[in-house]
Amino acid sequence: MQRVLSRQLPTHIGTPVRIAGWVHRRRLLKSVAFLILRDATGLAQVVVTDPATRAQVEQLTEESAVEVTGTPVAEPAAPAGVELTAPRVRLLGAPAVPPPFDLYRPTLTASLPTQLDHAAVALRHPTRAAALRISAAAVAGFRATLDGQGFTEVHTPKIVSSSTESGATVFALDYFGRPAYLAQSPQFYKQLMVGVLERVYEVGPVFRAEPHDTVRHLAQYTSLDAELGFVADHRDVMAVLRDTLAGMLGEVSVRAGAALAALGRTVPSVPAEIPALHFTEALAVAGAPDDEPDLAPAHERAVGEWAARQHGSDFVFVTGYPMAKRPFYTHPDPARPAYSNGFDLLFRGVELVTGGQRLHRYDDYLAALAARGEPVGAYAGYLDGFRHGMPPHGGFAIGLERLVARLVGATNVREVTAFPRDLHRLTP
């Protein structure tokens, strides 16, 4: 008998079926017992009246993997309006040792460290699993949008000979007797691949050895990187980012709408054109002095409120950040060289994505590094590619866990990461 998923039960009323999953909960009443089975698509209620089967169900433990054959009948009070009657239950594998917290309660009451210590079971809780499904849907939308705009997926080295942007926060490793580092970002490689494929993206792990024990930092996170050539300036990049974000959120609705609804969240809407403020305008909107070198969190909140008030938008671009605050590969604004062609995208007043136009001339790289007192040698392999004809280009990077945390309303990125790595955590 072919297995049926819990979600499919309403279309099998009256016909014997086989379902399989985990013992989510049991309710042992006097005249009847209920077994709630959980599978990848939801919950199914099984009604047990037969004494032998009841004795078997009484022996079961929560989280044991089981299969149940029985006949679905309509029952308005059951999940999806159907319950399985006259069941036969078979244990798959060994009886489960009950987990250290109850997975059947609406929320996980265990502390986050306890959940993370027992991630393999904690993630089974529907709220935790929902975040993983939303994450997968967002990534699918990222790829689908960029595939549709002529981008090609690439896979770049995660072991590199020098740090990407600064030496302070990299993991060092022994590479066949030579010093090497884990890549902090695919920045240089995606730029070089613009010279090959014009438009590229990569979804992959990046590594930051930052000794920050905060709700926002992970030692490994998933970076969604895109880079495109033959741009006029950063505004072409912003247009692709706008479409990408809309595609990601659209795919979350399509693929993970139920997961989002289970968390009581809705998908924010992305305007056809996201409002944009120049950095100097953003300072004015925030009531900050016009010589501030960067936006403080309070300024970002003020800009977010401006976008909501003036444009009804949850999103707002800030462009033209001062060059001094951006990485050395950032392209300056030709009209105002102290300001950059770099941008941040804010979501409800907090930075969500960073991007911009990059330098594309070899000599400009040499000058930028010299101006910062950085040695050219560490970047030699990267810079060499720029000697052989690179078009104007730019791109952006989205931190997947931070994005998903914002979508589901999690305060800690660890809540939306399957097996987080941080300053203190290397297992499980």
Place this chain on the structure above:
Amino acid sequence: MQRVLSRQLPTHIGTPVRIAGWVHRRRLLKSVAFLILRDATGLAQVVVTDPATRAQVEQLTEESAVEVTGTPVAEPAAPAGVELTAPRVRLLGAPAVPPPFDLYRPTLTASLPTQLDHAAVALRHPTRAAALRISAAAVAGFRATLDGQGFTEVHTPKIVSSSTESGATVFALDYFGRPAYLAQSPQFYKQLMVGVLERVYEVGPVFRAEPHDTVRHLAQYTSLDAELGFVADHRDVMAVLRDTLAGMLGEVSVRAGAALAALGRTVPSVPAEIPALHFTEALAVAGAPDDEPDLAPAHERAVGEWAARQHGSDFVFVTGYPMAKRPFYTHPDPARPAYSNGFDLLFRGVELVTGGQRLHRYDDYLAALAARGEPVGAYAGYLDGFRHGMPPHGGFAIGLERLVARLVGATNVREVTAFPRDLHRLTP
């Protein structure tokens, strides 16, 4: 004026357009000059008769990034039957330093080490770029097939506290003062995620510190991993693998058919049911003694010939490898416990994919590790998940670079890898 791609030129005959790309080649004849421009979609021929523009084109170097405005006219002898006339040429960025090898010749004549030393330019050669496009298409097909079969994409840790399968071939790193390792595979994590999402896949880097200097080994490669729960045995896994492979090759045809054709290759066809031989049958087919513990390359070739001869198939499964030759997490054949529920998929007589059913009972893991004299402690965080109810499950892993090398007929996996990492190579 909106940019037009070279591939789109035939639909713009007679209307002025703007194209952009790299100077692929120049031909300076007496009365006319030709500039061949390369963009992401192919080549475009530009005809130059105007003396000022000709002088400009004479100054250009190959690989410089340029944009050209002009009017497309039909010309049967030109690429795609069209050429751009009355052009105006504008240099984008700086003139290119000519690369150390000619990119416009049909094949790259530079040695592979030279190509790899200058990967950022070598990859621009249409044959090298074609392999990257085929690779991206294959991965897209992997995901699309599994998405359609209820799988969810996951992202798992690449920094782990102990080695996955054996301690000999891992990269060690310093993790905030503690010893840690780069993950050799997502094996344990994908298994644990079966307990959460039932069916999962991951596309990501894996790391092997193997000191092998061969045409098949990379220190980092892209692994396409899938794992599914509630299987009867390994045959359910083989069925998913068959569909996945067909989906991957189908997507290569759809998305990268031109790239494959440019390399003179065709996509092999995957039979609706891939023929399968038990290990003991495979030995007999190969004429090997029936006490051989494994298949030698000559045996695999013989099995491949058998599949072609008897079934007209490029693909063949070998099932039931002896347990002694498979990893400790492999599930034995209940009827013949010396043989496993593990399989290899051979393509034209060479192993392409490995997979199988895994152990799912905690006690079976303890027994398997004890039988191999391996300490349980190193696997504690992994094994704990198996105490809390795991269904029968299995999966497979496809090495992306090896698959693409086979598809394009490359003898060395480095030919199809953007920036390979190996025993000797850490840059670019």
